[in-house]
Amino acid sequence: MDLKSFFKQTPVKIALVTLALVAVIVLGLIPLSIVMVMWQVLYIKILIAAAGILWGIFTFIWIWNATQYTKLWESWISELKGGRMQRMRENYPEYMELRRKYPISVARHERHCIHRKPKVSYKRMIESALNVSEEEWAAREEFHRQNRAERRAFNGHRPPTLTEENTRKGQRL
Numbered sequence: 001m002d003l004k005s006f007f008k009q010t011p012v013k014i015a016l017v018t019l020a021l022v023a024v025i026v027l028g029l030i031p032l033s034i035v036m037v038m039w040q041v042l043y044i045k046i047l048i049a050a051a052g053i054l055w056g057i058f059t060f061i062w063i064w065n066a067t068q069y070t071k072l073w074e075s076w077i078s079e080l081k082g083g084r085m086q087r088m089r090e091n092y093p094e095y096m097e098l099r100r101k102y103p104i105s106v107a108r109h110e111r112h113c114i115h116r117k118p119k120v121s122y123k124r125m126i127e128s129a130l131n132v133s134e135e136e137w138a139a140r141e142e143f144h145r146q147n148r149a150e151r152r153a154f155n156g157h158r159p160p161t162l163t164e165e166n167t168r169k170g171q172r173l
Helices: 003-007 010-037 042-066 069-090 093-101 103-114 122-130 134-153 164-168
Strands: none
Touching: 003 010, 010 042, 010 069, 069 093, 069 122, 093 103, 093 122, 093 134, 103 122, 103 134
């Protein structure tokens, strides 16, 4: 693995951003610690301490937003779940065969099971997919293919009755 791909990994990005956030906090505390030992008038001490604290807070917020820190964590959790699901799939070769034959339907089944409440375990999701007959999977796949073809054929955002040439003729809903 080269260095460039190493730094593109999500856990490495999270670690680097976290270190940057800690460094900003430490740098923001430096003026505060200097103020503690200064022999100055109180308002100057308050001004320097407030500047350090405000700089730390605003820099912290800027780094958090610029790096989309929460999205990094979400993507890492998603990667972990995807890896766990892939390992579970590989334990069932007949399920992998189903995924190869009927990719759209099986992916839809997985999404449906993942978003159910209460959550369905990966093992139960795979076992429920294996309990469905081959004919049912073929019918589902054909339905999803037709549905996708219809959606792609209709590439406008308006219904076909409101095309521009019909609209110019005074057609209304």
